[in-house]
Amino acid sequence: MITKRSPIAVFDSGMGGITVLRKLHKLMPHENYIYFGDSANAPYGVKTTEEIRRLTTQAVENLMARGAKAVVIACNTATSAAATSLREKHPGFPIVGLEPAIKPAALSMEWPRVLVLATPLTLREEKFQNLMARFADRAEFIPLPVPVLVEFIESGNLDSDEEIEYLERVLEPYADHRVDAVVLGCTHFPFARRNIQHILGEEVLVFDGSMGAARQCQRLLAEQDRLTDSETEGMISFENSDDSKVEQSIEMFYYKG
16 A cells, blocks of 8 residues: 555666666655565667567556655656656656756857767657657757766775776767867766866856756656655665665665766
8 A cells, every 4th residue: 555655666777767766755744665676687768669668667567566656757868768768658657867968058048069978879869859759949969978977976986097098088089178068868977976077178168957857756756646744754675686686786875976
């Protein structure tokens, strides 16, 4: 039975969704949460759409069966592949997805040059292409796949020399005032936000969709009168398809970088 104190479930292909969990917890600290990362099958961004849809559907429906009152698919790639079909299959159940923050980046100034960092699958999905087309008259978009960055973050190798060298290599053509804004189109990427900002320039605006997803989750639960009535800080349960990643998940939640 779902109650106001039932948990909000957060699903990701691995560690990236922890950035969304952090925003959810900041916005709704009294809620209980289950975080499930599918690190055993990561990375999703290089798999087929059909495989990602199968893995995402299995994970989300398992979390629903365990009594979650809402599920946040904290992964742009999984959202693109499976969110629509899951909402059609479970009408009325709050399923929140992620999408690259194209709109706020496009509207941030007059005709910005926007670098969009994402996984290869997200960039080739029709949903992303349509989103970019909606704002093609407001900004210049430069899609750039950076799949290796996911692997650095999945390994917990944050701020390593190897990660910084990789970012310097792929971002160098866009540094020195060559872009106005950057969209972090994968929930893993905010863990590298500081390094990305440093390489591109401190004046470059940085956007990601995490807080937007958190606010949408809060709005949907409020509509159903399912926001918690607890006045104490909620509990967070960390789970992973790779048991060795649970401790790393906790460490990344409290990461201060």
